[in-house]
Amino acid sequence: MTHDPLSQVFSALADPTRRAILARLSRGEASVNALAEPFEMTLPAVSKHLKVLEKAGLISRSRTAQWRPCRLEGAPLRGVAEWLEAYRKFWDGSFDRLDDYLDDIQKGDPDGPRS
Amino acid sequence: MTHDPLSQVFSALADPTRRAILARLSRGEASVNALAEPFEMTLPAVSKHLKVLEKAGLISRSRTAQWRPCRLEGAPLRGVAEWLEAYRKFWDGSFDRLDDYLDDIQKGDPDGPRS
DNA sequence: GAGATAACTAACCTAGTGGTTTAATACAGA
DNA sequence: TCTGTATTAAACCACTAGGTTAGTTATCTC
Numbered sequence: 001m002t003h004d005p006l007s008q009v010f011s012a013l014a015d016p017t018r019r020a021i022l023a024r025l026s027r028g029e030a031s032v033n034a035l036a037e038p039f040e041m042t043l044p045a046v047s048k049h050l051k052v053l054e055k056a057g058l059i060s061r062s063r064t065a066q067w068r069p070c071r072l073e074g075a076p077l078r079g080v081a082e083w084l085e086a087y088r089k090f091w092d093g094s095f096d097r098l099d100d101y102l103d104d105i106q107k108g109d110p111d112g113p114r115s
Numbered sequence: 116m117t118h119d120p121l122s123q124v125f126s127a128l129a130d131p132t133r134r135a136i137l138a139r140l141s142r143g144e145a146s147v148n149a150l151a152e153p154f155e156m157t158l159p160a161v162s163k164h165l166k167v168l169e170k171a172g173l174i175s176r177s178r179t180a181q182w183r184p185c186r187l188e189g190a191p192l193r194g195v196a197e198w199l200e201a202y203r204k205f206w207d208g209s210f211d212r213l214d215d216y217l218d219d220i221q222k223g224d225p226d227g228p229r230s
Numbered sequence: 231g232a233g234a235t236a237a238c239t240a241a242c243c244t245a246g247t248g249g250t251t252t253a254a255t256a257c258a259g260a
Numbered sequence: 261t262c263t264g265t266a267t268t269a270a271a272c273c274a275c276t277a278g279g280t281t282a283g284t285t286a287t288c289t290c
Contacts, residue, residue, distance in 0.1 A: 007129050014125035015278085016117055019198070026202065032237060045279055047238060052277090066236045066287040074205025081199055081206065083134070087141065090189025091196065130248085147267060160249055162268060167247090181257045181266045 005057070006083060009076045012056035017041070018049050025059060025072035032068060120172070121198060124191045127171035132156070133164050140174060140187035147183060 002008075012018055021035055036046040050070060053059045057076040061068045117123075127133055136150055151161040165185060168174045172191040176183045 002131055004131055006134075007131055010125050010129035014117075014122050014129055016119055016122055017278095019121075022202070026205065033235090041278085042280065043237075044239085044281085048278070051238095066285095068237065072202075072205055074202055076206075077199060077202050078206040080195075081203075084192060084196055084199065087137070087187075087189055087192050088196075090141065090187055091191075091193040132248095148265090156248085157250065158266090159251085159268075163248070166268095178256095181255095183267065 005076065006079050008056045009058065009080055012052050012058055013080075015049065015052075017046075018053055021046075021049060021053065021070075022058060022072060025070055029069040029071050032070070035070060120191065121194050123171045124173065124195055127167050127173055128195075130164065130167075132161075133168055136161075136164060136168065136185075137173060137187060140185060144184045144186050147185070150185065 059070045060073050174185045175188050
């Protein structure tokens with residue numbers, strides 16, 4: 001895997017188990033055991049997922065006795081949001097009519113539909 | 116690996132070459148050769164990246180003679196935006212985190228912070 | 231100190247990814 | 261029909277990812 005930050009974040013999010021972990025953490029800190037409970041897989045597997053999330057900056061871990069509670073860190077998602085914003089016009093329905101209009105008046109544009 | 120749509124989209128976006136291809140396509144349709152030109156890698160490698168993007172629904176391909184022009188399809192990004200929106204309060208400083216957090220606790224939604 | 235509990239590491243397996251080279255396919259034009 | 265161009269397919273390789281089991285470390289409690 002390429003290790004530029006955005007790629008790491010996208011890669012971390014490309015797994016439903018890890019997204020479920022983030023969803024759980026969005027409701028508050030949780031221990032590894034608590035996070036692993038809903039899944040069929042073993043604890044080391046969950047531990048690996050957590051390491052992926054941690055390397056992407058999406059979670060942080062503190063230490064309380066033998067527990068290492070995980071906390072959601074949303075900051076990397078800002079990069080995703082910024083990347084996504086550049087493409088908003090390609091998926092946001094409220095732009096559809098504008099796109100149609102531009103397509104209409106730009107028929108035959110050699111550089112493409114929206115150059 | 117996982118074949119749920121959102122995972123496929125995130126996975127497709129987790130590669131800088133593929134994101135660069137999307138950036139290029141955001142300025143209009145392009146042939147495979149044109150898309151491959153900025154990269155060091157061989158043409159079959161680019162062709163594979165395009166296949167990944169196509170399976171994720173992020174591009175479509177038409178046929179004009181021996182050319183297979185690619186076009187950006189933004190629809191799958193809406194799913195990303197919706198997923199991301201649920202976490203906005205964790206990265207957008209303009210949100211009042213405590214209020215949102217309390218709202219979510221009261222809803223007791225198990226699937227995510229705001230879904 | 232002796233368990234019990236929480237979490238991690240190590241070693242391993244299978245399958246997938248990203249790249250290559252070489253060969254095949256599809257089409258345009260002379 | 262032959263040739264050049266655009267693109268994909270096949271076979272292969274090194275590396276990574278996601279999972280397992282078994283063993284280790286850290287800490288609490290008795």
